[in-house]
Amino acid sequence: MQHDYILITLADDDEDDRLFFTDAFDELKVNTVVNTFKNGLELMDFLNHSETVLPNIIFLDLNMPILNGIECLKEIKKNDKFKDIAIAIYSTSSSEQDIENTFVLGANIYIKKPSDFNELKKILADVVIINWQYHTNGLNKDNFLLRL
């Protein structure tokens, strides 16, 4: 990695969720830079901007206005420029259909938003630090959905 910190981007229309997300990373003792966007369109504008330094991981909420998570995922996977970015789905939904769809479209991991802040911290830590390599290398559907 060319930076000594991990670049993390989140696209989520829910203000509270963005707050939890940034709070969790603040409390984690990991060197990260977190960017958040209110919807998919803002995220894509950011990614497509020529001066943008591309993030290492993008967290995508599925239900977003204007451009939703699935559409973002498709666009990102379409563009060769973004092929090294890991995609984590970050959603309230745990429907089989959403999990299946995002897996097929090439997301790297599926996280169901927990209802406990400590759990959230644990998951995000796992994703960023511990399990990341494992998930990107031996990707299969069994370990796609991250359960804690």
Next chain:
Amino acid sequence: MKNLKLKSTFYHKIIFAISLLILLVVGVITIKHINSISASSKLLMHTYEVNLELEHLYSYIKDSENSIRGYLISRDTVYLKPYRDDIKQVNKSFELLQELTKDSPKQQKNLDFLYKIINTRNLYMSSYSNFNNNFDVTQNITFKKNFNESGLLLAAIRIKLNEMVTIEESFLKQRNFNYNSQIYLTPILTLSILFLTLLLLVFAYYQTTKDVEKLQAYNFKLNKSHFLSYQAEILSEFGTWDLNLNTNTIVCSDNLYRILGVAPQSFQASQKNFLKFIHPEDIPFVTRIFDKIVADENLPNSYFRIIKPDGAVRLVRSVGKLFVDQLGNRTILGVTSDITNERRKTELLEERNQELEQRIKELNEFNHVASHDLQEPLRKIQTFISRINEKEKENLSNFGIEYLSRIENAANRMRTLINDLLQYSRTSRPEKNLEITDLNEILNDSLTELSQNIENKKAIINHEILPTIEAIPFQMQQLFSNMLSNSLKYSKLTSTPVIDINYTEITAKNEPHLVEYGQKKYHKITFTDNGIGFNQEHADKIFLLFNRLHGKSEYNGTGVGLAICKKIAENHKGFIFADSKLDEGSTFTVFIPV
């Protein structure tokens, strides 16, 4: 049925032909016999006549002998007259005999011989009649010699005559024998032939009667089915028609007229008359149909509208098929039914279906709302609670901590409820196809899932070897987990919870709950626990959604778990029953069809 009738008719024809032939033969034989009998009696008569005439001849010869002797003795010429008459009679009789025996050469020969003898003798006799009065017969040697000679000739005549009579009698004998044998044969032959004919006729009569009975039975059946179809036509609003392709005439059933809204047979059935009832927009179509029937000798399902005399527009359907009878008549037999009501019902049903689909869609949307949108704020409430618990607990008073804990409980309960409800609604949809499912694996998965709970309660779980069945695996898993966690939840605090899982394959009629399903086979899986049990009168109620027998504070639960179990059993076309005794434990029995 048709073949049978044909066969019996064929039999009848043969029997009558044979009978006729036999009667003809009997007739011919009888005539022949009568002819030969009359011929025989003619011959008999003939023999008698010949014999009689021979006797006559002899007696005339004898009479002439007597007369001549009288003359010789008395010399009275009065005796000469009868003598001459007798000679004439002899000649006459001889002629008659010659006539009678002309068909027999043997007798003719005998007659010739006889003629010579008689002639010779007559010459002697005639010479006697020429003697005058003074001729002394006692002195004349020639006379004596002649007289003696003529006496010998008379004896010869007698012998010859007897010979001839014997011949005739032998003829008679022969003829009598022939006659008798014919007389004897004739009645036997005639009788036996007549008897045979009688037998054939009786057989034919028996067959005919049988056929008539059969025909009557068929006729009865036909009448019955005719009556039934008449009723059916009225009840089901259809009429039948019969279009003869050879004559192009149509015959219609009464109900077809009723469908058209007119009295039965109130007009002559014809294409032209029918077109009067057709909806103007459909007339070209129906005209085409008529042409097509004749061309194709078939009428596929055709729909068109009619207008009744009272103005009501009805939708009808017509269909017809070619029928060829024994005589080769080609007719199209068809059915026309009024399907207006049927169509209306279908339309109504389709409407309802659409409505139902709309409702299902709404329900799905609701599910989505429940699964996503309702959970979202709840999740945040819970996350905020966890944040306060972590960061701000020391700043709260005891009350604050107490209330926060209650808020947390309520939020957790809300989450459980939403999750259970979602599970229930997902269970409602048996969208997945059945798979071969090993229930032992399912049970193991459930035990793993509940391992913490089992360990906490120190429960003992015994189970038999379970079958492999066709099921929806995740629903079966849910069923097993729910059954086990239910037993664990309502276990007694005072004793070790024991859960027995047993399995047998049963026939429905042997199970009190399933008697009405007869011979059907079911997998029977029972979950028996030694928990707190419940009053048997609540056995049905516990499977209802949100139904709970206990307070929330004693045993937490949403009242959805057993409702899900029931739904799963029903999704598999199975059943679930509960048997329980308060304080002794419960048995849950699941039946899944084999």
